[in-house]
Amino acid sequence: MTRMTMIQAIRDGMDVAMGRDDSVVVYGEDVGYFGGVFRATQGLQEKYGRNRCFDAPISESGIVGTAIGMAANGMRPCVEIQFADYMYPAYDQITQEAARIRYRSNADFTCPMVIRMPTGGGIFGGQTHSQSPEALFTHVAGLKVVVPCNPYDAKGLLIAAIEDPDPVIFLEPKRLYNGPFDGHYERPVTGWGKHSDGEVPEGHFTVPLGQAKVKREGRDVTVLAYGTMVHVALAAAEDTGIDAEVIDLRTLLPYDLDAITASVCKTGRCVIVHEATLTSGFGAELAALVAEHCFYHLEAPIRRVAGWDTPYPHAQEWDYFPGPARVGAALTQTMEA
Amino acid sequence: MSSPLSLFVPEPEVRPGGVPDFTNVHIAPAGEVGRPPVDIDPSEIRDMAFSIIRVLNRDGEAAGPWAGLLSDEQLIEGLHHMMLLRALDARMIIAQRQGKTSFYIQHLGEEAVSTAFRKVLKKGDMNFPTYRQAGLLIAEDYPLEAMINQIYANSEDPLKGRQLPTLYSVREQGFFTLSGNLATQFPQAVGWAMASAIKGETNIAAGWIGDGSTAESDFHAALVFASTFKAPVVLNVVNNQWAISTFQGIARGGVGTFAARGLGYGIPSLRVDGNDYLAVHAVGLWAAERARRNLGPTLIEYVTYRAGAHSTSDDPSAYRPKEESAAWPLGDPVIRLKAHLIAKGVWSESRHVQLEAEMLDTVIAAQKAAEANGTMHSDNRPSARDMFEGVYAEMPPHLRRQRQESGV
Numbered sequence: 001m002t003r004m005t006m007i008q009a010i011r012d013g014m015d016v017a018m019g020r021d022d023s024v025v026v027y028g029e030d031v032g033y034f035g036g037v038f039r040a041t042q043g044l045q046e047k048y049g050r051n052r053c054f055d056a057p058i059s060e061s062g063i064v065g066t067a068i069g070m071a072a073n074g075m076r077p078c079v080e081i082q083f084a085d086y087m088y089p090a091y092d093q094i095t096q097e098a099a100r101i102r103y104r105s106n107a108d109f110t111c112p113m114v115i116r117m118p119t120g121g122g123i124f125g126g127q128t129h130s131q132s133p134e135a136l137f138t139h140v141a142g143l144k145v146v147v148p149c150n151p152y153d154a155k156g157l158l159i160a161a162i163e164d165p166d167p168v169i170f171l172e173p174k175r176l177y178n179g180p181f182d183g184h185y186e187r188p189v190t191g192w193g194k195h196s197d198g199e200v201p202e203g204h205f206t207v208p209l210g211q212a213k214v215k216r217e218g219r220d221v222t223v224l225a226y227g228t229m230v231h232v233a234l235a236a237a238e239d240t241g242i243d244a245e246v247i248d249l250r251t252l253l254p255y256d257l258d259a260i261t262a263s264v265c266k267t268g269r270c271v272i273v274h275e276a277t278l279t280s281g282f283g284a285e286l287a288a289l290v291a292e293h294c295f296y297h298l299e300a301p302i303r304r305v306a307g308w309d310t311p312y313p314h315a316q317e318w319d320y321f322p323g324p325a326r327v328g329a330a331l332t333q334t335m336e337a
Numbered sequence: 338m339s340s341p342l343s344l345f346v347p348e349p350e351v352r353p354g355g356v357p358d359f360t361n362v363h364i365a366p367a368g369e370v371g372r373p374p375v376d377i378d379p380s381e382i383r384d385m386a387f388s389i390i391r392v393l394n395r396d397g398e399a400a401g402p403w404a405g406l407l408s409d410e411q412l413i414e415g416l417h418h419m420m421l422l423r424a425l426d427a428r429m430i431i432a433q434r435q436g437k438t439s440f441y442i443q444h445l446g447e448e449a450v451s452t453a454f455r456k457v458l459k460k461g462d463m464n465f466p467t468y469r470q471a472g473l474l475i476a477e478d479y480p481l482e483a484m485i486n487q488i489y490a491n492s493e494d495p496l497k498g499r500q501l502p503t504l505y506s507v508r509e510q511g512f513f514t515l516s517g518n519l520a521t522q523f524p525q526a527v528g529w530a531m532a533s534a535i536k537g538e539t540n541i542a543a544g545w546i547g548d549g550s551t552a553e554s555d556f557h558a559a560l561v562f563a564s565t566f567k568a569p570v571v572l573n574v575v576n577n578q579w580a581i582s583t584f585q586g587i588a589r590g591g592v593g594t595f596a597a598r599g600l601g602y603g604i605p606s607l608r609v610d611g612n613d614y615l616a617v618h619a620v621g622l623w624a625a626e627r628a629r630r631n632l633g634p635t636l637i638e639y640v641t642y643r644a645g646a647h648s649t650s651d652d653p654s655a656y657r658p659k660e661e662s663a664a665w666p667l668g669d670p671v672i673r674l675k676a677h678l679i680a681k682g683v684w685s686e687s688r689h690v691q692l693e694a695e696m697l698d699t700v701i702a703a704q705k706a707a708e709a710n711g712t713m714h715s716d717n718r719p720s721a722r723d724m725f726e727g728v729y730a731e732m733p734p735h736l737r738r739q740r741q742e743s744g745v
């Protein structure tokens with residue numbers, strides 16, 4: 001085991017995958033010589049050469065379109081979209097092509113590829129460096145969608161994603177790159193140094209896609225979260241003293257229904273938290289699943305805490321961000337219901 | 338028998354540690370490129386996409402057929418604008434380090450492009466800029482205080498704290514709302530111009546894009562619409578050699594110049610020395626004239642150099658030699674215009690030093706005024722209520738409910 005930040009763990013995951021398999025190639029805007037604006041690919045070009053790690057022209061549709069062609073021709077591209085907010089020019093290639101290559105060709109062609117994207121807010125990035133577009137991917141048949149929330153999972157999930165036979169959208173909460181962030185923005189920044197999930201195995205290991213993880217066991221209420229919101233939910237449980245069971249979904253598609261239902265049927269209450277806008281967010285899907293599968297165990301209405309239905313603002317970041325106070329209030333209300 | 342293929346990945350000639358060498362960059366002498374009539378058949382001027390129009394020579398003289406369009410007063414005003422923009426940038430970078438704003442984008446080395454081009458537009462024309470054309474506002478004397486209010490996201494921020502600093506929107510100054518998503522504005526500029534033609538008006542549009550962003554599909558979509566409908570638009574490509582850490586060769590590919598991209602669309606495509614205030618103005622005027630006479634679009638590549646960091650989040654020493662900027666063969670736009678004015682006998686070193694101090698004072702005064710309205714993390718900033726306003730013309734019930742729930 002070694003201590004790593006989430007950025008180092010992601011880089012290490014690509015390094016391990018590239019070292020084991022020559023067909024893994026890494027490219028995207030600024031990812032070559034410079035190593036990416038978040039430095040996730042730093043050193044990879046030097047180590048594996050310009051053929052396997054290089055700068056792409058600023059064309060997200062080009063990045064994903066060429067990755068599909070490479071995947072069809074036996075490669076395993078792991079490409080970076082500089083911010084999830086900039087994936088839209090590639091949306092056609094992702095949703096209409098990558099997602100359906102296997103299905104429409106009856107596996108005559110397949111599309112094993114990973115599209116990494118920094119996601120979420122918390123860095124005063126305004127409306128084009130803060131978005132959480134996961135629901136735009138979970139709504140698409142044929143994609144897998146992963147959102148890690150710590151260095152350990154980031155590395156293990158990324159290697160699993162690269163080795164997966166189908167296209168995987170890998171959303172990296174950028175506010176977590178250098179340390180866990182629980183939404184208490186007024187407190188000093190902490191790094192991954194002392195966090196138990198900052199301990200990462202060396203070399204190859206995987207965290208299987210499709211498995212949630214209980215981050216805090218509790219009896220009173222289940223919190224379903226992923227990404228940055230896992231840390232926020234843990235802080236809210238701490239702040240309110242409510243014995244919440246916090247579940248980190250880790251993979252949104254395919255989701256871990258067993259883990260969700262086991263917990264909600266046990267606690268009888270459920271709060272769903274995400275940073276993305278509320279309406280038609282992934283929380284709506286989770287709420288429907290919980291209603292379908294746990295209805296007779298529920299003792300309170302399912303609650304969602306999410307970003308407001310506005311574009312992500314710049315100056316009002318902390319009014320927008322669903323921090324521990326809002327999650328805590330939802331926990332309290334759910335307990336009182 | 339065929340031999341194995343290999344992938345070509347372009348790289349800049351030097352990286353940190355190397356010695357910058359621009360001797361292979363062919364720079365035509367000032368005054369060499371001709372000035373065709375605006376109604377020329379585009380097929381006759383294809384070579385202009387590969388040359389470079391320059392007016393100011395090494396001795397600070399204006400040479401050739403593109404010279405002589407601006408009066409001394411206009412040139413001194415242009416110097417003012419460039420220096421004001423430079424002073425604003427310098428102060429705002431410090432303000433960002435002091436935590437008064439979250440982010441800033443500067444123009445160092447590129448000041449001539451937007452300030453000179455603004456002078457060829459008329460009231461009612463519309464720019465669709467990138468984040469690196471604040472000179473369009475400066476050259477129209479848009480109040481600095483309003484710009485700084487936006488940068489500080491304070492209580493007087495015209496955009497109510499919703500936008501990233503420097504992503505202004507100023508309709509009455511012909512400055513379209515800035516997007517953080519690259520290249521989207523380019524087809525929008527064409528559409529604005531098409532509307533002007535449909536309505537039978539006289540206004541034209543100007544689209545702006547960086548070298549790196551020409552790789553986006555939207556760039557090509559803009560060119561095909563502009564070409565097909567002969568839209569009254571000037572399509573400006575600012576080639577400052579870098580797109581964050583990526584050198585221009587990655588977006589340019591094998592085409593030689595960015596201007597040459599226009600040739601495949603049959604659009605007259607000119608390449609100009611972007612650090613030459615007179616050349617930028619003269620070429621912009623030529624293109625604007627074409628648009629006004631309903632002759633259609635023009636593509637202009639401004640060859641310049643991003644002398645500063647991409648933004649306050651960037652440190653270029655990680656990917657290019659520190660000395661590269663000084664070695665750039667087209668020099669500095671402020672120094673070149675200053676030398677020209679001195680050569681003409683209408684300017685002096687001492688007046689220049691004085692103007693520098695004046696520009697700094699002007700910025701400091703505006704900054705003080707803006708600071709009275711608050712800065713990024715002070716209490717007088719746009720309210721959480723402002724966050725819910727303006728998503729729609731009329732706030733729908735679900736948003737009203739959310740605003741109530743938020744307690745604001």
Ligand SMILES: Cc1ncc(C[n+]2csc(CCOP(=O)(O)OP(=O)(O)O)c2C)c(N)n1
Pocket residue numbers: 029058082086089467469517518519546547548549550551577579580581643647
């Ligand atoms: C669609 C999209 N992709 C990526 C980015 C991230 N990004 C912001 S600026 C930039 C470089 C742009 O370079 P260029 O077009 O040359 O303009 P310059 O910054 O040099 O003025 C990149 C990649 C973005 N803002 N939008």
Ligand SMILES: [Mg+2]
Pocket residue numbers: 547548549575576577578579580581643
């Ligand atoms: Mg550029």
